[in-house]
Amino acid sequence: MRSAPSRMSWRTPAGTTRLLEFGYLLRPPGAGFRTAPQPTPGERRTLALSFARAVHWFHTSGIVLDDISHANVLWTLGPEPGVHFLDCDGFGFAGGPATQPRAETPDWTDPRTPHTHGADIDSDAYKTALAIGRIVSQDPYVVPGQPLEPVAGCLDDRYAATVRRPFAEAAGERGTRPPARKWCDALHGDTLTPPDAGQPPLARRLTARSRTGSGTGSRSTCGGRAGGA
Template sequence: MSADDGQDVPRTSLVLRDRMGSGGQGDVYPVEGVGDLLFKEYKNPHTVDQAALSVLPAFRQSLAAADRARLDAVAAWPLCRVTDGGRAVGFLMRRAPDRLTWQAPSGRTKLLELQHALHPPKAGTRSVPQPSPEQRRALAAACADAVDWFHGAGMVIGDISHANILWSLSPEPSVHFLDCDGFRRVGGAAVQAQADTPDWGDPLTPPSQACVDSDAYKTALAVVRLLTQDPYVTPGATLRLVPGCLNDRQESAVRSLFQQATGPRGTRPKPAEWRNALSDRGTIQLRATTPRQRPAVDTSVLDGIRNRKPIPLRGR
């Protein structure tokens, strides 16, 4: 059983190993006998919007094969709901690949969160591979590109922060999103009430009203905090970029876009503008004349037209 078909799985069919993590909204358990699958179980499932949660695995099912592969590469996406007594109590997702982890001095394997690229290494994090200036630029571009892809697919991310983006330098600089049950369709409901990570909130948008514009603001924070190795810099502040990460053209564009991010809603730079500014092109096209091709989405699946007959895990 791979959960790849998106159908609901009964909670009673799961054989779980010891809890591996706990957050404000749920606990995460490895699933016995099914490879790299993890189960996130909500602490209070009665606060879960059942329909909103069903949208997420349906979104993945709606994608063409190439786009589905890209989604799996950039996100720990909900593969299917897990139900108990007819109510969703959590979901299955894949474990982050080993390239997105690091080994602490204690020998424990930990996730390589964005915060480890924003803070200078300390005694306990000296084994974290530090990106070169060029790799910082590539990571920032990868982050902007991923947000742009989700927006093109009609999704809002919501809580973009140092804690829910993983990164890797091998085989090339890349990012990977966590807590993907916080995503929602544009204009759609959230699975649960969403809170902003401290120091990452949009001053013009409350968490309950997360939208592509608040995503744009937080993308600006992620990009520039990577380029400055400053976890607290905000639009309007003086930028001290890591030496060597940008050429003159890129630096000029980044400074201009970050200043633009201080503006009112609707005027913040789009993620694609950050991607273009950080590219190796000789010129920057801030407003693309040819729209980027959007992921192919089967909207009938997104609207919930599907068979959700539970399927067992045991013996498969």
């Protein structure tokens, strides 16, 4: 399996190296990671946008992510803010069977999708709202339907209003959750294009890896990354 890029890690005062998991981004610095990098409020919004763009890219490639959580996404501030997905064994084709038994992380589950239902883009949409809401608020437990209070300086009044709207909508019934593209518009207002037609589809690359890859003990990484604005 490929290793995560070195820019997605940080060095502790003791000299050990740790991956920059989302968990370090979603809560104020505490014991054990006070020296971990922390984004500025503006970089925090860009990281949320990078995450939304990456999910949108996967979905337009026909890929369902499923186990989106604080431990399965890495982030970096250099050379620009961006994200990287780990443990992609459970990724699957939208509408197709899962490649692995479904796994969910506590505090990252979709309350309207039974565990037996299987992963789909609608469930990804709910977890995308969880991730973006928690990035901009630096609150690891906020969920759609609760008030969203962004970190000071992360979102101006206009952005705050456009982000709170899809966050609230994500608490709705299945089939009504905002897709990743709506989050891209809310965070930046950019117009996204489909994946490059000349690039081999990500689905094909993931399938090939699942058939030929041999684990080395490191956490699997699928190379999914999106840069900042």
